[in-house]
Amino acid sequence: MSLIIGLNAFHPDAAACVLRDGKLVAAVAEERLGDRRKHVGGFPGRALAEVLKMAGATLRDVDWIAVGNDSNANLAAKAQHVLKSPFKSARGVLTHFQRRSKMKSFSEMAAEACGVNAADCRFQIARVEHHLAHIASSYYSSDFDEAAGFSYDGAGDFTSAMFARCRDNKIEILDRVHVPHSLGFFYTALCQFIGFERFGEEYKVMGLAAYGQPAHMEFMRELLTVDASGQFRLNGKFFKPLGKNLEECMDASGEIVLPPLYSEELVRRLGAARTRGAEFSQRDKDIAASCQAYFEEVVLRCLAALHRRVPVENLVTAGGCALNGICNSRILRDTPFKKSYIQCAASDDGTAIGAALYVWNSILKKPRAGLIDHAYWGPEHSEAEMEAALRGANLPFERFERPALLERVANHLNSGHVTGWYQGRCEWGPRALGNRSILAHPGWPDMKGLINQKIKRREAFRPFAPSILAEETGNYFEQTVESPFMMHVVKIKPEKRAALAAVCHEDFTGRLHTVKRSQNELYYDLIKTFAQKSGVAVVLNTSFNENEPVVDTPTQAVNCFLRTDMDALCLGPFVTVKAGRGLAS
Numbered sequence: 001m002s003l004i005i006g007l008n009a010f011h012p013d014a015a016a017c018v019l020r021d022g023k024l025v026a027a028v029a030e031e032r033l034g035d036r037r038k039h040v041g042g043f044p045g046r047a048l049a050e051v052l053k054m055a056g057a058t059l060r061d062v063d064w065i066a067v068g069n070d071s072n073a074n075l076a077a078k079a080q081h082v083l084k085s086p087f088k089s090a091r092g093v094l095t096h097f098q099r100r101s102k103m104k105s106f107s108e109m110a111a112e113a114c115g116v117n118a119a120d121c122r123f124q125i126a127r128v129e130h131h132l133a134h135i136a137s138s139y140y141s142s143d144f145d146e147a148a149g150f151s152y153d154g155a156g157d158f159t160s161a162m163f164a165r166c167r168d169n170k171i172e173i174l175d176r177v178h179v180p181h182s183l184g185f186f187y188t189a190l191c192q193f194i195g196f197e198r199f200g201e202e203y204k205v206m207g208l209a210a211y212g213q214p215a216h217m218e219f220m221r222e223l224l225t226v227d228a229s230g231q232f233r234l235n236g237k238f239f240k241p242l243g244k245n246l247e248e249c250m251d252a253s254g255e256i257v258l259p260p261l262y263s264e265e266l267v268r269r270l271g272a273a274r275t276r277g278a279e280f281s282q283r284d285k286d287i288a289a290s291c292q293a294y295f296e297e298v299v300l301r302c303l304a305a306l307h308r309r310v311p312v313e314n315l316v317t318a319g320g321c322a323l324n325g326i327c328n329s330r331i332l333r334d335t336p337f338k339k340s341y342i343q344c345a346a347s348d349d350g351t352a353i354g355a356a357l358y359v360w361n362s363i364l365k366k367p368r369a370g371l372i373d374h375a376y377w378g379p380e381h382s383e384a385e386m387e388a389a390l391r392g393a394n395l396p397f398e399r400f401e402r403p404a405l406l407e408r409v410a411n412h413l414n415s416g417h418v419t420g421w422y423q424g425r426c427e428w429g430p431r432a433l434g435n436r437s438i439l440a441h442p443g444w445p446d447m448k449g450l451i452n453q454k455i456k457r458r459e460a461f462r463p464f465a466p467s468i469l470a471e472e473t474g475n476y477f478e479q480t481v482e483s484p485f486m487m488h489v490v491k492i493k494p495e496k497r498a499a500l501a502a503v504c505h506e507d508f509t510g511r512l513h514t515v516k517r518s519q520n521e522l523y524y525d526l527i528k529t530f531a532q533k534s535g536v537a538v539v540l541n542t543s544f545n546e547n548e549p550v551v552d553t554p555t556q557a558v559n560c561f562l563r564t565d566m567d568a569l570c571l572g573p574f575v576t577v578k579a580g581r582g583l584a585s
Contacts, residue, residue: 001020002021004019004066005018006357011130012348014349015349015350016048032047033046038200046113049114050379054379064356065110070127126355146167148303148315148316149166152302154184156348163305193274199256206288206489212286215290228305295321300331314339325489343429375433377425381554385555405575410532418566421437422436435523441502456542467527470484470514473512476493477496479491484515486512545560
C-alpha cells in the first residue's frame with residue numbers, strides 16, 4: 001500500500017489530502033478547522049492531522065509528502081525581474097529564501113502537527129510547481145486520456161498562467177505567463193476598486209456584473225492586452241505590483257490581507273474608488289460588467305491559442321480564475337473545446353491534490369485512479385455528536401428513518417421554510433453541494449431577499465444556486481451541461497424563470513449544480529421528493545454558514561441555525577424546528 005499526502009502550504013487556502021494507492025481518500029482545507037478563518041495560509045497542520053485520521057493512518061505510514069509549490073521554479077524569470085528593479089524586488093528575493101528554509105523543515109512541522117517523532121518517519125518530499133499542481137489536480141481527476149490544460153489565478157511560483165498538453169500520465173508545459181502580469185490580479189484590482197477589498201471576493205464582482213453594462217470595454221483593453229499566443233500583459237500605469245509573495249500578505253491570524261493593486265492613475269481615470277458599505281453606483285455596476293466581459297474575452301483568446309497548439313476537444317482548467325462560472329459556460333459555447341473538467345477545489349487548496357496526483361502519476365508512473373465525480377472527501381461526524389449538539393442547545397428534535405426524513409424535509413421546503421441540511425462528509429472545495437447546505441423553495445416570492453438579509457447577512461444582489469436532478473437540466477436551462485461542482489452559470493429558460501424566481505439572477509442565469517444519484521444518493525432523493533410535492537425538480541442551495549467558512553461540526557451547524565432566521569434544521573436523521581414554525585396540519 002502506498003500513502004501520499006498532498007499539501008498546499010504557506011499560500012492562501014492551506015489544505016491537505018491523502019491518496020491511498022493513487023485514489024483520493026480524504027481532503028480538507030485548514031479554514032474549516034481550528035480558528036475557521038477564510039482563506040487561511042501557513043502550514044496546514046490541523047488539516048494534515050485530520051486527513052490522516054480519516055484515512056486511518058499515521059505519519060509513519062506515509063511514503064510521500066507532495067507540496068503544491070516549488071521555490072526553485074522559474075528561477076530565470078525571477079532573476080530577470082530582479083535585475084529590472086533590484087530594490088523593489090529585494091523583499092520577494094528574501095521571501096524566496098525564507099520559503100526554501102521552511103521547506104527544509106517540513107519534516108519537523110509535519111511531525112509536530114501529527115504528534116510523532118520526525119526521525120520515525122520515512123516519507124520523501126516532492127515539490128511540484130504551483131500551476132503544474134493546478135493542472136494535475138484537474139487532469140488526473142478527470143477521465144480524459146488526452147486534454148489541453150490551462151491554469152490561471154493571481155500568482156504562484158512567480159507565474160500567473162500555464163498552458164499545457166496532457167496525455168496519458170504526462171503533462172507537458174507549453175508556456176507560462178509570469179508575474180507581474182496576471183489576469184487574476186487584473187480582476188482583483190477592479191474588485192478592490194469597487195469596494196470588495198477582502199481576499200477572495202471576486203465572485204461578488206461576477207454577481208454584480210449582471211446589474212451593469214460593459215460600458216468601459218475600451219478602457220479594459222487599455223488596462224490589459226493579450227496577443228495571439230495567449231500572452232497577456234498588465235499596463236503598469238494602472239496597477240501596483242504586489243512587491244512580495246502572497247504568504248507575506250498574511251496577518252497574525254493567518255488571514256490574507258492584500259494591499260491595493262490599482263494605482264492613482266486608475267483613480268484619475270475612473271474617479272474615486274467605492275468604499276465598503278457605500279451604495280453601488282451605476283458606474284460601479286458598469287465597471288463590474290466591463291471587468292467580467294473583458295475577462296471572458298481574454299480567456300477565450302488564450303484558449304484559442306492553446307487549441308491551436310493542442311487541437312483536441314477536451315479541456316481541463318484550474319486555479320482561482322477557473323471558479324468563474326460565467327466564463328466556464330462560455331468556454332463550452334464559444335471555443336472548440338466541447339468537454340471540460342474542473343476539479344471541485346479549483347482554487348489554491350486544490351494544489352494539494354494536484355501535487356499528490358502528480359507524484360503518483362508522473363513521478364511514480366502508476367496507473368491513473370479514474371474519475372473523481374463527487375466532492376465529499378471531508379470530515380464526517382457521528383449521530384451521537386449530532387444528538388449531543390442538539391441537546392446541548394436545549395432544542396427539541398425528532399429522529400426519522402430515511403423515507404420519513406425525506407418526506408418531512410421536503411414538506412418544510414414546500415411550505416417555504418428555510419432549512420439547514422447537514423449530512424455525511426463535508427464537501428472538498430468552496431462550494432456547498434448538498435451535505436453542508438442551507439436549502440429553500442426556489443420559487444417562493446422574496447425568498448432571495450429573506451435569505452440574504454436574515455440568514456446570510458450579505459449584499460442583496462448576491463444570487464443563490466439551483467440544485468437540480470441532472471436528468472432535468474435540459475428542461476430548465478438553455479445550455480445542457482453537467483456541473484456537479486457548481487462551476488457553470490447558465491441561462492434559465494424563459495418559461496421556467498417564475499418557477500425558479502429565487503435562484504434566477506438579474507441576467508436570468510443560475511449557478512448550476514447538477515445532482516446524480518450515484519454522486520449523492522440522499523440529496524438526490526430529497527430533491528426528487530420535493531419535486532413530487534412542488535412540481536419543481538430544483539431546490540435553492542447555498543452554503544451552510546454566515547460570513548464564515550462552511551460549518552464543519554454539528555455544534556457549528558446548531559449555532560448557525562440559532563443565530564440566524566432559519567426555520568428548520570436537519571442534522572443527520574434529526575429534525576428541529578423553531579417555535580411557531582411548524583408545518584401546517
